[in-house]
Amino acid sequence: MSKVVEVSPTTRHEGHSKLVLKVNDAGIIERGDWLSITPVRGIEKLCVGKTMHQAPKISSRVCGICPIAHTLAGIGAMEASVGCEIPQDAYLLRTILQCANRLHSHALHNILTLPDMYIPGTDTKINPFTPEEPVRTVAKRLQRLREVGQTVGEIAGGEAIHPSNPRVGGMYYNISPQAKQKIFDLAKEALPLAIAQMEFMIAVLKNWENRGTVTVGKTEVEIPAKFGYHDQGYMAVDPVFDSSSLDFEPKWDPDRWTDVSPYNWFQGEMEVSLEDADYPVGGTTKAGTKTWPQMQACTSVPLYDGQPVEVGPRARLVQFKNYDRKGAMGLQIARQLEYPDCLYTMMEALDALDCNGSVLADEIPQGDGSLGWNANEAPRGCDVHLARVKDGKVQEYTLLVPTTWNFPTCSRALEGAPWQLAEVIMRAYDPCVSCATHMLVVDESKKIVAQKLVQ
Amino acid sequence: MDYLGKYKSAVAARSTSAEVLRCSQDGGIVTSMFLYALEEGIIDGAIVAGQGEKPWQPKPIVATTPEEILSSRGTRYNVCPNMSVLKESVRKYGLDKVGIVGTPCQIQALRKAQLYPVGLRDVCDKIALAMGIFCMENFSYQSMTQIVQDHCNVDLHSLKKTDIGKGKYWAYTNRGAVSQIPLKLTHKYEQPGCHVCLDYVANLADISTGSVGSPDGWSTVFIRNNNGENIWNKAVAAGIFETKPIESVKPGLELVTKLATEKITKNQKELEHRATFGVNKGLRNPYI
Ligand SMILES: Cc1cc2nc3c(=O)[nH]c(=O)nc-3n(C[C@H](O)[C@H](O)[C@H](O)COP(=O)(O)OP(=O)(O)OC[C@H]3O[C@@H](n4cnc5c(N)ncnc54)[C@H](O)[C@@H]3O)c2cc1C
Ligand code: SF4
Numbered sequence: 001m002s003k004v005v006e007v008s009p010t011t012r013h014e015g016h017s018k019l020v021l022k023v024n025d026a027g028i029i030e031r032g033d034w035l036s037i038t039p040v041r042g043i044e045k046l047c048v049g050k051t052m053h054q055a056p057k058i059s060s061r062v063c064g065i066c067p068i069a070h071t072l073a074g075i076g077a078m079e080a081s082v083g084c085e086i087p088q089d090a091y092l093l094r095t096i097l098q099c100a101n102r103l104h105s106h107a108l109h110n111i112l113t114l115p116d117m118y119i120p121g122t123d124t125k126i127n128p129f130t131p132e133e134p135v136r137t138v139a140k141r142l143q144r145l146r147e148v149g150q151t152v153g154e155i156a157g158g159e160a161i162h163p164s165n166p167r168v169g170g171m172y173y174n175i176s177p178q179a180k181q182k183i184f185d186l187a188k189e190a191l192p193l194a195i196a197q198m199e200f201m202i203a204v205l206k207n208w209e210n211r212g213t214v215t216v217g218k219t220e221v222e223i224p225a226k227f228g229y230h231d232q233g234y235m236a237v238d239p240v241f242d243s244s245s246l247d248f249e250p251k252w253d254p255d256r257w258t259d260v261s262p263y264n265w266f267q268g269e270m271e272v273s274l275e276d277a278d279y280p281v282g283g284t285t286k287a288g289t290k291t292w293p294q295m296q297a298c299t300s301v302p303l304y305d306g307q308p309v310e311v312g313p314r315a316r317l318v319q320f321k322n323y324d325r326k327g328a329m330g331l332q333i334a335r336q337l338e339y340p341d342c343l344y345t346m347m348e349a350l351d352a353l354d355c356n357g358s359v360l361a362d363e364i365p366q367g368d369g370s371l372g373w374n375a376n377e378a379p380r381g382c383d384v385h386l387a388r389v390k391d392g393k394v395q396e397y398t399l400l401v402p403t404t405w406n407f408p409t410c411s412r413a414l415e416g417a418p419w420q421l422a423e424v425i426m427r428a429y430d431p432c433v434s435c436a437t438h439m440l441v442v443d444e445s446k447k448i449v450a451q452k453l454v455q
Numbered sequence: 456m457d458y459l460g461k462y463k464s465a466v467a468a469r470s471t472s473a474e475v476l477r478c479s480q481d482g483g484i485v486t487s488m489f490l491y492a493l494e495e496g497i498i499d500g501a502i503v504a505g506q507g508e509k510p511w512q513p514k515p516i517v518a519t520t521p522e523e524i525l526s527s528r529g530t531r532y533n534v535c536p537n538m539s540v541l542k543e544s545v546r547k548y549g550l551d552k553v554g555i556v557g558t559p560c561q562i563q564a565l566r567k568a569q570l571y572p573v574g575l576r577d578v579c580d581k582i583a584l585a586m587g588i589f590c591m592e593n594f595s596y597q598s599m600t601q602i603v604q605d606h607c608n609v610d611l612h613s614l615k616k617t618d619i620g621k622g623k624y625w626a627y628t629n630r631g632a633v634s635q636i637p638l639k640l641t642h643k644y645e646q647p648g649c650h651v652c653l654d655y656v657a658n659l660a661d662i663s664t665g666s667v668g669s670p671d672g673w674s675t676v677f678i679r680n681n682n683g684e685n686i687w688n689k690a691v692a693a694g695i696f697e698t699k700p701i702e703s704v705k706p707g708l709e710l711v712t713k714l715a716t717e718k719i720t721k722n723q724k725e726l727e728h729r730a731t732f733g734v735n736k737g738l739r740n741p742y743i
Contacts, residue, residue: 154577155549179549
């Protein structure tokens with residue numbers, strides 16, 4: 001007889017979500033739903049009618065961990081719609097900003113991941129807040145990496161959280177030679193730290209995978225061999241930056257994308273029948289509670305070629321570097337492997353940057369309502385923004401955000417794992433639920449489906 | 456009421472550099488200080504009033520070279536929003552140690568930004584030297600144009616220097632002519648916002664300076680806090696400034712105190728007046 005257990009809210013990720021898990025007698029997940037219960041803010045709706053300059057500044061506020069992605073994808077979509085090519089030096093500054101944000105974001109995610117992990121060779125779980133070694137050194141290194149990322153973001157992007165420098169047509173300003181030198185110094189300082197952090201994390205993640213069993217609360221559970229495996233495909237447009245409909249060879253195709261409503265994807269109404277008061281911290285949902293994923297999920301379900309796909313660090317490495325490690329730890333390890341490139345790419349872009357170069361297009365067309373899109377490789381994966389701009393005003397604006405893509409994929413990846421480890425799989429996706437929560441649902445013919453669900 | 460603010464010492468001083476003095480407003484304190492601080496690595500740039508689009512219209516700039524600092528010498532008696540580039544100085548210019556000059560209200564803005572950094576992330580810890588200049592009142596660009604062109608009858612393009620002193624507004628031309636008008640003619644052109652200002656000698660700066668109290672070509676200087684004192688002492692030891700005890704110069708602190716008292720008393724009255732400006736209602740008071 002299967003039972004239903006619910007973890008709500010989930011922790012150590014951005015935003016508000018829950019896990020509704022149907023498990024067998026051994027507590028192994030037969031079918032899992034991971035869903036957003038973050039209130040819909042309706043960014044896409046409220047941007048309609050606003051100017052093309054304003055909309056991306058609004059969508060930046062979707063999320064404060066990866067605002068760079070939404071700012072750049074939003075602006076990129078506007079530029080793609082109006083047909084505006086930006087100058088090379090603006091592109092380089094955006095690249096630097098992109099790398100800086102990825103560096104900070106991955107380091108932040110390490111802090112969220114580590115409490116699940118053990119100090120290799122011991123049964124001690126890692127508490128990033130402990131003043132004791134060897135963890136203290138790691139925590140300090142992570143904070144320095146984040147500081148470097150945020151400082152570089154401030155200089156190249158104007159602001160680390162909600163960058164002010166990017167604008168439709170390029171950037172508001174170039175940086176001074178002194179500022180360029182400062183970024184270079186910071187990148188040089190961060191590179192060995194990033195490599196050390198990458199090596200440390202990979203050792204810790206592999207150690208976890210090879211442990212056999214781990215303790216969650218008071219329960220010792222076995223790690224299954226195919227922990228977090230799924231059969232969905234991958235989607236990525238670039239190892240580092242982006243692709244847009246202005247590209248000579250665009251790496252994403254709007255015709256392959258469809259949306260389904262959560263009603264068609266998630267489980268129906270159920271009653272929680274299994275509870276564990278010892279699940280850290282505060283226990284699971286009380287038995288007898290009604291739960292209804294298909295009605296409660298606050299995201300749409302975007303599909304690529306009719307299937308949910310995985311986006312993020314592993315998807316990028318699979319597409320561009322023949323990476324083949326599967327499972328939740330495979331995804332985690334892929335994320336660590338991206339560390340050095342954040343800094344190498346930043347330094348290459350700096351080398352090419354001309355501080356006296358113009359950073360604003362000579363002409364910024366006002367748009368005729370054509371569809372344009374930009375897919376930004378956010379820290380968590382491909383963030384596609386689609387827009388139609390006419391006479392400088394936004395007519396239509398859609399955000400297909402990484403965690404939105406990952407929700408259904410990750411739900412599939414939960415199957416076969418003990419329910420106590422469901423959050424470990426979920427965290428491997430570095431979820432950003434505020435990012436994921438948006439509300440338009442379109443069907444195969446790209447028509448907006450009536451909103452019977454999301455009130 | 457503490458009319459001159461807190462300070463550790465006050466002196467009369469002037470720059471020892473003839474090059475600075477050639478175009479500075481008074482003793483060249485601000486310019487020499489920034490040149491010295493830049494050279495010594497105390498600051499890596501300074502926010503000063505550069506040259507704007509129109510003649511005698513200042514524009515805030517982030518100066519990172521001695522040339523840029525030198526070319527912003529002299530008082531422009533109209534508004535220059537120096538704080539507007541504060542954030543930019545640590546962003547696109549990448550400064551770590553910012554020098555900044557400003558009127559008392561601008562130094563207030565700076566200190567408020569440091570204590571309550573609303574929208575000013577990573578700015579407050581990068582302020583290395585705040586130079587305040589005395590200020591009785593300021594004018595809009597249109598006002599200043601009108602005063603100089605209509606009242607003083609001097610074309611802005613031939614204007615070499617303007618000064619307020621001894622109850623008069625002075626305009627000096629490049630070809631040596633001087634014209635002056637009584638200050639009371641300029642009152643209607645003052646910025647209304649200046650009428651609620653309760654600070655004359657930049658009480659919140661590290662070092663503040665102005666002309667009043669010292670002879671022509673010299674400046675009155677208040678060294679206000681540890682940071683100001685450290686830098687000032689080093690600069691004096693390095694021979695950047697010539698100093699005299701403020702007690703030994705005429706008219707000295709007595710006149711500074713008198714003018715400060717006048718400004719603050721007058722503006723406090725204005726604030727009280729605003730409290731009962733309407734019938735059973737008043738205007739806002741930012742100090743409460
Ligand atoms: C609006 C105004 C009113 C003033 N009122 C008085 C007064 O009542 N009594 C008095 O003793 N002194 C007053 N001063 C100060 C005085 O005019 C000199 O600025 C001061 O003595 C510094 O002279 P200095 O030779 O040391 O500076 P300098 O070496 O000549 O440097 C002056 C510095 O001031 C900056 N500056 C110029 N114009 C402005 C502006 N509009 N806003 C902000 N910064 C500016 C310049 O960029 C430069 O860095 C006033 C100044 C201003 C701007
Ligand atoms: S009088 Fe006060 S408010 Fe007016 S410019 Fe001077 S310091 Fe600022």
